[in-house]
Amino acid sequence: xxxxxxxxxxxxxxxxxxxxxxxxxxxxxxxxxxxxxxxxxxxxxxxxxxxxxxxxxxxxxxxxxxxxxxxxxxxxxxxxxxxxxxxxxxxxxxxxxxxxxxxxxxxxxxxxxxxxxxxxxxxxxxxxxxxxxxxxxxxxxxxxxxxxxxxxxxxxxxxxxxxxxxxxxxxxxxxxxxxxxxxxxxxxxxxxxxxxxxxxxxxxxxxxxxxxxxxxxxxxxxxxxxxxxxxxxxxxxxxxxxxxxxxxxxxxxxxxxxxxxxxxxxxxxxxxxxxxxxxxxxxxxxxxxxxxxxxx
Ligand SMILES: C[S@@+](CC[C@H](N)C(=O)[O-])C[C@H]1O[C@@H](n2cnc3c(N)ncnc32)[C@H](O)[C@@H]1O
Numbered sequence: 001x002x003x004x005x006x007x008x009x010x011x012x013x014x015x016x017x018x019x020x021x022x023x024x025x026x027x028x029x030x031x032x033x034x035x036x037x038x039x040x041x042x043x044x045x046x047x048x049x050x051x052x053x054x055x056x057x058x059x060x061x062x063x064x065x066x067x068x069x070x071x072x073x074x075x076x077x078x079x080x081x082x083x084x085x086x087x088x089x090x091x092x093x094x095x096x097x098x099x100x101x102x103x104x105x106x107x108x109x110x111x112x113x114x115x116x117x118x119x120x121x122x123x124x125x126x127x128x129x130x131x132x133x134x135x136x137x138x139x140x141x142x143x144x145x146x147x148x149x150x151x152x153x154x155x156x157x158x159x160x161x162x163x164x165x166x167x168x169x170x171x172x173x174x175x176x177x178x179x180x181x182x183x184x185x186x187x188x189x190x191x192x193x194x195x196x197x198x199x200x201x202x203x204x205x206x207x208x209x210x211x212x213x214x215x216x217x218x219x220x221x222x223x224x225x226x227x228x229x230x231x232x233x234x235x236x237x238x239x240x241x242x243x244x245x246x247x248x249x250x251x252x253x254x255x256x257x258x259x260x261x262x263x264x265x266x267x268x269x270x271x272x273x274x275x276x277x278x279x280x281x282x283x284x285x286x287x288x289x290x291x292x293x294x295x296x
Pocket of ligand 1: 008012020023024049050051052053055056073074075076079100101102103116117118119122
């Protein structure tokens with residue numbers, strides 16, 4: 001557990017939770033589309049690995065209804081405590097949050113939907129987790145994954161600080177054993193894990209205003225100490241000027257150059273394109289419009 005906590009690049013705890021709330025609001029439409037595509041429905045048993053503050057777990061709970069059940073798993077106890085309090089406040093009894101390192105998690109044939117979002121790109125052994133995720137799917141159930149690809153993120157007009165933030169974040173994830181371009185590899189990884197004929201989609205966001213556009217700033221703050229810990233002198237120079245730091249310039253932040261600019265992607269863990277890989281473990285029943293593969 002300690003090793004996993006040290007490796008994860010983004011600040012956890014309350015700050016991490018608040019950032020994920022913003023992320024959840026901005027990414028929900030794409031995730032909802034994925035759930036509709038894979039057919040999340042009443043009565044299903046679901047698990048959400050690397051659930052963070054549980055926003056997606058709550059949506060799953062709502063979609064499966066009182067006859068269903070959702071489990072959120074994360075290694076960050078602070079986020080999970082907040083999620084549990086949130087569940088109590090919402091009066092949800094069919095949701096559960098478990099503290100675990102996904103690298104040690106194993107729950108064979110237990111779920112109708114096994115899902116994770118923005119997790120695999122941070123792991124050193126994503127293939128092993130994918131295999132255990134597939135093993136956790138009951139016959140007739142589905143595995144669905146959202147993963148990011150940092151190459152999908154860019155700003156227009158180009159902005160040097162934004163580009164530097166991207167470079168540092170990418171280098172940090174890489175250095176900590178993750179994969180900044182995990183998204184494009186999902187299709188092959190599904191096949192390598194023995195998951196047949198996955199259906200893949202690429203989602204490219206464009207955020208021209210509001211909190212979604214500023215998500216990269218929250219992410220940048222959340223990786224600051226990890227970047228400096230890695231000991232990069234350019235990182236130290238740049239972090240002094242990040243928005244929110246005492247030496248950043250309010251005038252620059254209000255610059256009119258910012259109007260009409262946009263950022264692709266969500267500027268956070270999920271930088272840009274998020275290919276969705278989803279496949280259904282077949283019990284022989286076919287669902288219209290979905291790829292179904294009988295498990296041999
Ligand atoms: C980028 S966040 C995504 C959170 C959530 N899935 C979402 O989309 O809002 C990644 C989450 O994975 C968790 N995480 C990272 N490595 C983990 C591990 N080895 N075991 C359990 N959780 C892990 C982090 O604590 C964090 O909450």
